[in-house]
Amino acid sequence: MSGVPAAPEQSVDLLLSTMTETHLAVVLVSLLSFSTAAPAEDKCSQLTRTLTAEQIDQILGRWIFIEGTVKNDFFGPVLDHIESMWMVLNRTADNQTLRLDQANRLAAQQQPVPMKERCLRSTVNVTLVSGKDLEFHIPTAASYHRFLQTCSDCLLMHTYNNENHFQMFYLFGRNTTVAASDLNVFRKQAECLRFSLPSKFQYDTSKAYIYTPSESGSKCERQPSSRRRSVLLSSFPRGAAVKEPPPACEVTQPPSRLDMAESGSAAELSGSLTSSALPPPRTRIFKIIVIGDSGVGKTCLTFRFCAGRFPEKTEATIGVDFRERLVEIDGEKIKIQLWDTAGQERFRKSMVQHYYRNVHAVVFVYDVTNAASFRSLPAWIEECKQHALGTEVPRILVGNKCDLQDSVQVGTDVAQQFADAHSMPLFETSAKSPNGLRGGSYRDSDHVEAIFMTVAHKLKSQKPLVLSQPAEGSGGTVTLSGGRNDGGDGGGGRGCCVTTAGPVVLLMIASHFTPSPSLRTFCSHEEPFCGLSAQNTETVHRVVMETSWTVRVLGQAHTENWWATNPYQSSPGIIAATAWKAPETHITNEGRQNQADDASQDDGGIGSFHHPMENKCLS
Numbered sequence: 001m002s003g004v005p006a007a008p009e010q011s012v013d014l015l016l017s018t019m020t021e022t023h024l025a026v027v028l029v030s031l032l033s034f035s036t037a038a039p040a041e042d043k044c045s046q047l048t049r050t051l052t053a054e055q056i057d058q059i060l061g062r063w064i065f066i067e068g069t070v071k072n073d074f075f076g077p078v079l080d081h082i083e084s085m086w087m088v089l090n091r092t093a094d095n096q097t098l099r100l101d102q103a104n105r106l107a108a109q110q111q112p113v114p115m116k117e118r119c120l121r122s123t124v125n126v127t128l129v130s131g132k133d134l135e136f137h138i139p140t141a142a143s144y145h146r147f148l149q150t151c152s153d154c155l156l157m158h159t160y161n162n163e164n165h166f167q168m169f170y171l172f173g174r175n176t177t178v179a180a181s182d183l184n185v186f187r188k189q190a191e192c193l194r195f196s197l198p199s200k201f202q203y204d205t206s207k208a209y210i211y212t213p214s215e216s217g218s219k220c221e222r223q224p225s226s227r228r229r230s231v232l233l234s235s236f237p238r239g240a241a242v243k244e245p246p247p248a249c250e251v252t253q254p255p256s257r258l259d260m261a262e263s264g265s266a267a268e269l270s271g272s273l274t275s276s277a278l279p280p281p282r283t284r285i286f287k288i289i290v291i292g293d294s295g296v297g298k299t300c301l302t303f304r305f306c307a308g309r310f311p312e313k314t315e316a317t318i319g320v321d322f323r324e325r326l327v328e329i330d331g332e333k334i335k336i337q338l339w340d341t342a343g344q345e346r347f348r349k350s351m352v353q354h355y356y357r358n359v360h361a362v363v364f365v366y367d368v369t370n371a372a373s374f375r376s377l378p379a380w381i382e383e384c385k386q387h388a389l390g391t392e393v394p395r396i397l398v399g400n401k402c403d404l405q406d407s408v409q410v411g412t413d414v415a416q417q418f419a420d421a422h423s424m425p426l427f428e429t430s431a432k433s434p435n436g437l438r439g440g441s442y443r444d445s446d447h448v449e450a451i452f453m454t455v456a457h458k459l460k461s462q463k464p465l466v467l468s469q470p471a472e473g474s475g476g477t478v479t480l481s482g483g484r485n486d487g488g489d490g491g492g493g494r495g496c497c498v499t500t501a502g503p504v505v506l507l508m509i510a511s512h513f514t515p516s517p518s519l520r521t522f523c524s525h526e527e528p529f530c531g532l533s534a535q536n537t538e539t540v541h542r543v544v545m546e547t548s549w550t551v552r553v554l555g556q557a558h559t560e561n562w563w564a565t566n567p568y569q570s571s572p573g574i575i576a577a578t579a580w581k582a583p584e585t586h587i588t589n590e591g592r593q594n595q596a597d598d599a600s601q602d603d604g605g606i607g608s609f610h611h612p613m614e615n616k617c618l619s
């Protein structure tokens with residue numbers, strides 16, 4: 001059946017075949033981390049303890065990449081191309097940032113785009129996230145990095161990127177060797193967090209490398225075997241501030257800003273290294289978060305929709321899992337991405353702010369056999385509100401476990417009243433026995449499919465702009481035309497170009513802009529990258545003003561006015577930007593420019609605008 005993901009082993013095959021044929025366009029559908037059994041919950045909570053902010057010294061210094069795995073396996077191929085990697089973390093003058101130097105040696109590749117082997121190097125200031133846990137944020141890559149307890153002389157980094165929807169789990173060492181027992185612990189930790197195993201990357205001495213300066217310029221080569229040990233086994237004291245970057249894979253000149261954009265720069269750590277192996281941005285993605293108390297059946301519901309069956313075994317979700325399914329609605333392929341969030345507070349706390357970003361719709365779940373889970377709903381609604389998800393974002397209410405008819409504690413009438421009071425449709429269903437209750441008190445209980453398809457239809461009908469994209473690699477011009485909200489969906493559309501359906505994407509490619517592979521990395525995701533030549537800042541301005549799109553210029557926009565002095569302006573090249581809708585932002589006409597400056601300084605380069613004439617169409 002189309003749309004039902006393959007089993008994990010099949011998925012790998014599928015990945016390989018589609019990589020060559022369609023540049024991974026359909027891989028996302030099938031590469032889902034339907035998790036393997038994780039160690040017991042208690043063990044996991046011990047194994048996944050994070051480093052606290054006070055332990056910052058433990059992460060400083062130089063680190064060599066030993067082993068790594070990913071969660072959304074879309075980025076698995078990224079790791080296949082890394083031959084070696086190191087990073088150095090140092091303090092900066094202030095207490096809010098660290099400096100991250102990082103280098104990768106990438107293998108040559110033929111598919112999908114031929115590339116020579118090369119070394120990439122970048123330096124970026126990362127922002128420490130305030131809070132109890134030790135965590136930093138790379139604004140230019142929209143990634144967050146936190147650290148877990150691990151062996152001495154090891155660093156265990158959990159990276160997540162909400163925009164590109166993936167997570168990575170990397171083990172680094174001071175040396176190139178880590179004891180087998182420590183590696184085993186790492187793999188257990190990976191299992192607890194539902195990462196794919198075996199790990200995609202494992203350190204390989206034969207692929208170690210050094211940088212060799214030559215007359216003709218920078219060149220990175222593999223380490224000759226006779227010298228390999230002496231260079232790579234040199235260890236750095238824990239917490240030492242390494243003044244000079246290590247010799248491996250250096251380039252003499254720091255990459256230009258443009259280079260950094262092209263190569264992915266800091267984004268490399270978060271996965272956009274081999275962006276050439278990415279699909280063209282044809283499929284829309286709807287991000288739907290599923291929330292509710294622990295044990296109400298969120299995992300089972302999302303699994304059932306994506307895999308077509310009830311899971312044999314589930315564990316409490318830690319952080320968030322996401323599952324995807326490609327569906328076709330009115331001839332358009334749409335990827336429904338379900339974010340299955342943890343119901344247990346202790347497994348949620350560090351992730352909450354991440355999964356509430358850029359949400360298109362919310363599914364609230366309670367258990368019809370558990371009145372407490374129903375009573376918790378107002379708290380879940382309130383949490384959504386606190387994360388700026390109001391009634392304008394489509395929401396539905398699901399009462400699960402209707403198969404347990406003898407134990408029902410929450411009647412349909414009460415649930416319906418609640419749903420009405422909060423303007424949500426109500427579905428009562430069973431993830432377990434979808435077909436067993438026809439004619440029973442729960443009407444047709446096979447609603448699991450209908451639930452998510454209803455949301456997808458609703459989101460699809462709230463199309464804010466019609467995007468017509470040039471053929472891949474052709475450059476060309478994108479036509480923006482006023483989309484019509486045809487009404488009738490009750491979703492709060494307020495005019496032809498304005499929708500309140502949450503963030504919606506906009507892709508602009510200027511006429512003389514040839515998308516680079518790494519730019520397409522972003523195009524393939526929920527917030528497509530907008531590539532604009534410097535001459536076309538005017539276009540960005542116009543689109544922002546007329547549609548109230550939010551635009552983020554990638555690079556070092558957080559320090560500067562986002563369009564007047566963006567880092568790429570001076571080079572005859574590209575302004576790299578993402579654009580999306582920010583319906584909640586209201587800025588008056590007069591205050592717009594000032595607020596733009598403020599926003600870009602306060603929020604990693606995000607400038608938000610709202611046009612006073614919000615119903616105006618682009619054309």
Ligand SMILES: Nc1nc2c(ncn2[C@@H]2O[C@H](COP(=O)(O)OP(=O)(O)OP(=O)(O)O)[C@@H](O)[C@H]2O)c(=O)[nH]1
Pocket residue numbers: 292293294295296297298299300301314315316317318341342343344400401402403404429430431432433
């Ligand atoms: N009888 C019955 N049991 C269900 C149904 N859905 C889920 N369960 C069971 O309820 C338990 C919890 O299910 P999960 O899907 O893991 O719950 P969750 O909401 O994801 O829990 P957290 O991850 O802790 O937030 C499991 O034992 C499931 O087998 C259902 O429709 N009927």
